[in-house]
Amino acid sequence: MDMTLNAFTLYILTGLQLGSIFVLIALGLTLIFGTLGVVNFAHGALYLIAIYLAVSINNALGFGLALILVPPILFVFGVLMERGLIQRFYDRPHTDQILVTFGLAIVIQELLKWVFGANNIPFAIPSWGNGILMLHDYLPFLDGFVVYPKWRLILVVVSIVTVTAVFALLHLTRFGLVIRAGMRDAEMMQFLGVNINRRFMIVFGLGSMIAGIAGVFGGPVTQVSPEVGMHLLVPSFLVVVIGGMGSLGGAVIAGILIGMAQSFTAPYINLNTVIIYLITVVILLVRPRGLLGAKGVFE
Amino acid sequence: MTDVKSEKSSNTASGWSRRSVLKATSAGAVGAVATPLFYTQNAWAEEAIGNYPVKGSEVVLGFNVPQTGAYADEGADELRAYKLAVKHLNNGGGMLDTLKPSKLTGNGILGKKVTYVTGDTQTNADASRTSARRMIERDKVIMVTGGSSSGIAIAQQYLCNELGIIFMCGLTHSNDTTGKDKQRYGFRHFFNAHMTGKALSPVLSKEYGKDRRAFHLTADYSWGHTQQQSMQEFTEKEGWSTEGNIMxxxxxxxxxxxxxxxxxSDADVLVLNHYGANMVNSLTNAVNFGMRDMQKNGKNLEIVVPLYSRLMAKGAGSANIDGVLGTSGWNWALEDEGSKVFVKTFTDEYGFPPSQAAHTCYVQTLLYANACEMAGTFYPPEVIKALEDFKFTGAGNGETLYRGADHQCIKDILVMQGNSPSARTSDFDYLKIVDQVDAATVDYDPAIFGGELGPYVPA
Known part of the structure; x- marks a missing residue:
């Protein structure tokens, strides 16, 4: 296929949009890992809960309410999950954490299948986000007729806003300062009289809430069936590894890198299937801690 | 065998030469080996194959369907159909009243009460083989049936063939199942990708014109590949060109x-060779990309889904499938006697009409049972012979032939179109029948796909 400017633009947009959903899921995953040191394999299941909640609320009460309700519900769910289960595994080896969260993911997936069935539930895009954008009207360098779905561009914007908000929270607020200090040395924070456990609980809730945001905006793209969570978990986890465990910036760069790689290799099935693993291998060989991984994390 | 030997002895009583002794010995040896194969038809029925002979007053069937995984809903409907078939086999009713010719009495199979065990294929080849093997070795099933994917059907078919157990395929649509991977012990009632291409392409060219450029997106496994090849072959015969195909x-x-x-690309038709969740996602995504309201080459861009099912249509939603053409093996709205009685008994039992997956599984169970009755034995080679070239009616697809050369049913198939949300009257009529393409039109030479059925008695 000729790589015209039109085609190149479509490749880039598709890469950005595929990367956006990876970034949104990986962001929560890496935030939880960076602060709590927990490898949360149930994170895909949190996304799954979010899309089922979002589609149910959307179909019954409209998209606006889904947007308002789903992220806070996921926040509460995340807090309950942390208090009820995850905190008991803080001092256990990573293998135990992986086993328990993976088990939890399967339980959640099967529960949702039991309630909603294995078949897809159609998630309609709200009317204001439906349709396509005539890119050639806005980008004069394009030749002729080039379009892209509005919703996917909205997804990219949502991803950018969410990433910016999380960065701002961690770098511009006192809460963020405490969290970052806790990430360096949780014990010292305890000695200084800071209830770091309570803050970590909030971080877990935040990670879960980001999965909620991803579910509301990603649901119409990935659609709503019980397998979606697991399908997204592996690439998202690889994004975290490539970016560097616990690094937010790394997750963003890696997410976009993976999205672009998938977009540009689309016509070649063999390469398309293995490209993310290939990239993972190459990056880990060159930079064993990932792109922006810090020394001493998960080593 | 003793008769043969004594006859030979008496003929040579007048005098023995070295040559005649050698001749008699070799003839006797050949006779001893060959006799069971041509002198007594039922003598080989004593031979144990698979789980034959069936001991006791019950016969066990193995229903191996996806109970978890992407096709779990289809698997659940298949299981409902199997249970209904067992009920009818033991007590009469359902298609037992319409299937012709039939030796089914409603008194089990060959006087033995039918029971069953179930397994979960998980739509995973290894899991399906493990489950089938467990049924065969532990539960002593005489026949295995089920599956909702061609990869899984082919995997089970090879295993069953090796173990001497007849496998009645559930929902599998790849040309390979009764093509290059066909097996003596495997039988498929469902139609295939080749028949879809043959039935659908003329309708497509009539609806959308002969000067069309198609782009295929294809699921990267056995079924997807054969579906794409068949659609490309038959649409090109109608004058279409193929712009591209991505696996x-x-x-x-x-x-x-x-x-x-x-x-x-320059394509003005998008062919989605996807099934189940794949199709739901690709179609929904295509709609999001504005492809249902787009013009290419001065024509409306059209989307085609070669293989349709009601569950897929429901998953994609009415608005997205409105007007989209595809094919189905069967639909509950059919008006023939067999379909009506099946829909009624199924709906009475479960409260909603059956899917095409349920239909093919139900019919397969009855056809196997009927073949045992016709053969008068559970002995697999005889049951296989009874199924081969068996012609029947009253099972919902007009006159049907279970072709002996490749174990593929040749029958009418349906061209379907998505119903618009406003035209839909219930939660079950997502698709409407556009055309019933007769068996003669979709028939083909079984030799084109190669493959060998293999021997009646497994090695």
Whole structure:
């Protein structure tokens, strides 16, 4: 296929949009890992809960309410999950954490299948986000007729806003300062009289809430069936590894890198299937801690 | 065998030469080996194959369906149909009243009460083989049936063939199942990708014109590949050209990277060789890309889904499938006697009409049972012979032939079109029948796909 400017633009947009959903899921995953040191394999299941909640609320009460309700519900769910289960595994080896969260993911997936069935539930895009954008009207360098779905561009914007908000929270607020200090040395924070456990609980809730945001905006793209969570978990986890465990910036760069790689290799099935693993291998060989991984994390 | 030997002895009583002793010995040896094969028809029925002979007053069937995984809903409907078939086999009713010719009495199979065990294929080849093997070795099933994917059907078919157990395929649509991977012990009632291409392409060219350029997105496994080849072959015969084909990984949930390629091509028809969740996602994504309201080459861009099912249509939603053409093996709205009685008994039992997966599984169970009755034995080679070239009616697809050369049923198939949300009257009529293409039209030479059925008695 000729790589015209039109085609190149479509490749880039598709890469950005595929990367956006990876970034949104990986962001929560890496935030939880960076602060709590927990490898949360149930994170895909949190996304799954979010899309089922979002589609149910959307179909019954409209998209606006889904947007308002789903992220806070996921926040509460995340807090309950942390208090009820995850905190008991803080001092256990990573293998135990992986086993328990993976088990939890399967339980959640099967529960949702039991309630909603294995078949897809159609998630309609709200009317204001439906349709396509005539890119050639806005980008004069394009030749002729080039379009892209509005919703996917909205997804990219949502991803950018969410990433910016999380960065701002961690770098511009006192809460963020405490969290970052806790990430360096949780014990010292305890000695200084800071209830770091309570803050970590909030971080877990935040990670879960980001999965909620991803579910509301990603649901119409990935659609709503019980397998979606697991399908997204592996690439998202690889994004975290490539970016560097616990690094937010790394997750963003890696997410976009993976999205672009998938977009540009689309016509070649063999390469398309293995490209993310290939990239993972190459990056880990060159930079064993990932792109922006810090020394001493998960080593 | 003793008769043969004594006859030979008496003929040579007058005098023995070295030559005649050698001749008699070799003839006797050949006779001893060959006799069971041609002198007594039922003598070989004593031989144990698979789980034959069936001991006790009950016969066990193995229903191996996806109970978890992407096709779990279809698997659940298949299981409902199997249970209904067992009920009818033991007590009469259902298609036992319409299937012709039939030796089924409603008194089990060959006087033995029918029971069953179930397994979960998980739509995974290894899991399906493990489950089938467990049924065969532990539960002593005489026949295995089920499955909702061609890869799984082919995997089970090979295993069953090796173990001497007849496998009645559930929902499998790849040409390979009764083509290059066909087996003596495997039988398929469902139609295939080749028949879809043959039935659908003339309707497509009539609806959309002969000067069309198609772009295919294809699920990257056995079924997808054969479906794409068949659609390309038959649409090109109608005058269409093929702009491109991209194989998509089975686990894809977001097809945007592939749809971008379609947007960037000159194609004015998008053929989605996807099934189940794949099709739901690719079609929904294509709609999001505006492809249902787009014009290419001065024509409306059209989307085609070669293999349709009600569950898929429901998953994609009425608005998205409105007007989209495809094919189905059967639909509950059919008005023939067999379909009506099946729909009624199924609906009475479960409260909603059956899917095409349920239909093919139900019919397969009855056809196996009937073949045992016709053969007068559970002995697999005789049952296979009874099924081969068996012609029947009253099972919902007009006059049907279970072709002996490749174990493929040749029958009418349906061209379907998605119903618009306003035209839908219930939660079950997502698709409407556009055309019933007769068996003669979709028939083909079984030799074109190669493969060998193999021997009646497994090695």
């Amino acid at each position: 998509t990984p089975l686990k894809t949930t977001d097809f945007s990277q592939y749809l971008s390629q379609v947007l960037n």
